[in-house]
Amino acid sequence: MGKLIQIGNIIIRVYANDHLPPHFHIITPDADALVDIETLEILRGKLSRRSEAEALVWARANGNLIVDEWNRTNPRFPIVGKGTKS
Template sequence: MFFADHNPPHFHVLGRDGAAQVSIETLDVIAISGRVDLREALEWAAANRELLRTKWNELSGS
Protein backbone atom coordinates (compact mmCIF):
# COMPACT_ATOMS: atom_id res chain seq x y z
CA MET A 1 0.00 0.00 0.00
CA PHE A 2 1.04 3.56 -0.58
CA PHE A 3 0.23 6.63 1.51
CA ALA A 4 -2.89 8.47 0.23
CA ASP A 5 -3.44 5.93 -2.55
CA HIS A 6 -6.55 6.06 -4.76
CA ASN A 7 -9.75 4.03 -4.33
CA PRO A 8 -10.87 1.29 -4.45
CA PRO A 9 -9.01 -0.10 -1.41
CA HIS A 10 -6.22 -2.30 -2.74
CA PHE A 11 -2.69 -3.50 -2.14
CA HIS A 12 0.28 -3.83 -4.46
CA VAL A 13 2.15 -7.04 -5.20
CA LEU A 14 5.64 -6.48 -6.58
CA GLY A 15 7.46 -9.32 -8.28
CA ARG A 16 10.75 -9.71 -10.05
CA ASP A 17 9.11 -9.46 -13.48
CA GLY A 18 6.01 -7.37 -12.83
CA ALA A 19 3.50 -5.86 -10.45
CA ALA A 20 -0.19 -6.11 -9.65
CA GLN A 21 -2.89 -4.27 -7.72
CA VAL A 22 -5.39 -6.43 -5.84
CA SER A 23 -8.74 -5.40 -4.34
CA ILE A 24 -8.83 -5.84 -0.57
CA GLU A 25 -12.56 -6.56 -0.56
CA THR A 26 -12.76 -9.15 -3.34
CA LEU A 27 -9.12 -10.15 -3.88
CA ASP A 28 -9.71 -9.58 -7.59
CA VAL A 29 -6.75 -8.35 -9.63
CA ILE A 30 -7.43 -4.70 -10.54
CA ALA A 31 -4.32 -4.15 -12.66
CA ILE A 32 -1.29 -6.18 -13.65
CA SER A 33 1.86 -5.56 -15.64
CA GLY A 34 4.34 -8.21 -16.57
CA ARG A 35 4.34 -11.62 -14.93
CA VAL A 36 3.53 -11.87 -11.23
CA ASP A 37 2.90 -15.04 -9.21
CA LEU A 38 0.03 -14.02 -6.96
CA ARG A 39 -0.70 -17.32 -5.19
CA GLU A 40 1.22 -16.67 -1.98
CA ALA A 41 0.12 -13.02 -1.77
CA LEU A 42 -3.55 -13.93 -2.25
CA GLU A 43 -3.38 -16.67 0.38
CA TRP A 44 -1.81 -14.23 2.85
CA ALA A 45 -4.34 -11.51 1.99
CA ALA A 46 -7.30 -13.87 2.47
CA ALA A 47 -6.04 -14.72 5.96
CA ASN A 48 -5.23 -11.08 6.82
CA ARG A 49 -8.00 -9.10 5.15
CA GLU A 50 -8.97 -7.21 8.33
CA LEU A 51 -5.35 -6.08 8.80
CA LEU A 52 -5.30 -4.88 5.18
CA ARG A 53 -8.53 -2.90 5.74
CA THR A 54 -7.12 -1.33 8.91
CA LYS A 55 -3.86 -0.34 7.21
CA TRP A 56 -5.74 1.03 4.19
CA ASN A 57 -7.83 3.25 6.49
CA GLU A 58 -4.72 4.43 8.37
CA LEU A 59 -2.83 5.30 5.19
CA SER A 60 -5.73 6.82 3.28
CA GLY A 61 -7.04 8.88 6.19
CA SER A 62 -10.45 7.17 6.02
Protein backbone atom coordinates (compact mmCIF):
# COMPACT_ATOMS: atom_id res chain seq x y z
CA MET A 1 0.00 0.00 0.00
CA GLY A 2 1.23 3.50 -0.83
CA LYS A 3 4.20 2.47 -2.96
CA LEU A 4 4.46 5.05 -5.72
CA ILE A 5 7.53 3.85 -7.58
CA GLN A 6 10.67 1.82 -7.33
CA ILE A 7 13.77 3.26 -9.00
CA GLY A 8 16.42 0.57 -8.86
CA ASN A 9 16.71 -0.17 -5.14
CA ILE A 10 14.97 3.08 -4.09
CA ILE A 11 11.32 2.90 -3.07
CA ILE A 12 9.17 6.01 -2.74
CA ARG A 13 6.11 5.47 -0.58
CA VAL A 14 3.25 7.33 1.12
CA TYR A 15 1.73 5.59 4.14
CA ALA A 16 -1.98 5.75 5.01
CA ASN A 17 -3.08 7.54 8.17
CA ASP A 18 0.36 9.06 8.63
CA HIS A 19 1.29 12.04 10.79
CA LEU A 20 1.87 15.66 9.86
CA PRO A 21 3.54 17.40 8.16
CA PRO A 22 2.57 15.86 4.81
CA HIS A 23 5.54 13.77 3.74
CA PHE A 24 6.69 10.75 1.79
CA HIS A 25 9.25 8.09 2.55
CA ILE A 26 12.36 7.23 0.56
CA ILE A 27 13.50 3.73 1.41
CA THR A 28 16.71 2.00 0.33
CA PRO A 29 18.25 -1.26 1.55
CA ASP A 30 20.62 0.69 3.81
CA ALA A 31 18.67 3.78 4.86
CA ASP A 32 15.41 5.65 4.82
CA ALA A 33 14.23 9.23 5.07
CA LEU A 34 11.05 11.27 5.47
CA VAL A 35 10.69 14.12 2.99
CA ASP A 36 8.33 17.11 3.23
CA ILE A 37 6.01 17.02 0.21
CA GLU A 38 5.88 20.76 -0.33
CA THR A 39 9.53 21.73 0.26
CA LEU A 40 11.26 18.41 -0.51
CA GLU A 41 13.33 18.98 2.63
CA ILE A 42 14.51 15.85 4.40
CA LEU A 43 12.76 15.89 7.77
CA ARG A 44 14.35 12.80 9.25
CA GLY A 45 16.86 10.19 8.19
CA LYS A 46 19.85 10.15 5.91
CA LEU A 47 20.41 8.75 2.44
CA SER A 48 23.41 8.40 0.20
CA ARG A 49 23.87 11.44 -2.03
CA ARG A 50 23.09 9.35 -5.09
CA SER A 51 19.87 7.87 -3.67
CA GLU A 52 18.72 11.26 -2.43
CA ALA A 53 19.43 12.92 -5.77
CA GLU A 54 17.66 10.22 -7.80
CA ALA A 55 14.61 10.20 -5.57
CA LEU A 56 14.29 13.98 -5.47
CA VAL A 57 14.58 14.28 -9.25
CA TRP A 58 11.61 11.92 -9.52
CA ALA A 59 9.72 13.73 -6.73
CA ARG A 60 10.15 17.14 -8.40
CA ALA A 61 8.80 15.78 -11.67
CA ASN A 62 5.90 13.94 -9.99
CA GLY A 63 4.82 16.27 -7.21
CA ASN A 64 1.15 16.12 -8.23
CA LEU A 65 1.18 12.32 -8.00
CA ILE A 66 2.68 12.47 -4.50
CA VAL A 67 0.10 15.04 -3.37
CA ASP A 68 -2.75 12.97 -4.84
CA GLU A 69 -1.52 9.85 -3.04
CA TRP A 70 -1.13 11.74 0.25
CA ASN A 71 -4.68 13.14 -0.08
CA ARG A 72 -6.09 9.71 -0.97
CA THR A 73 -4.42 7.88 1.92
CA ASN A 74 -4.52 10.69 4.51
CA PRO A 75 -7.94 12.34 4.12
CA ARG A 76 -7.77 13.83 7.65
CA PHE A 77 -4.87 16.06 6.58
CA PRO A 78 -5.44 17.01 2.92
CA ILE A 79 -3.06 19.22 0.99
CA VAL A 80 -5.41 21.77 -0.56
CA GLY A 81 -4.86 23.47 -3.90
CA LYS A 82 -2.18 21.10 -5.17
CA GLY A 83 -2.22 17.83 -7.02
CA THR A 84 -4.31 16.89 -10.02
CA LYS A 85 -7.51 16.23 -8.05
CA SER A 86 -7.61 19.44 -5.99
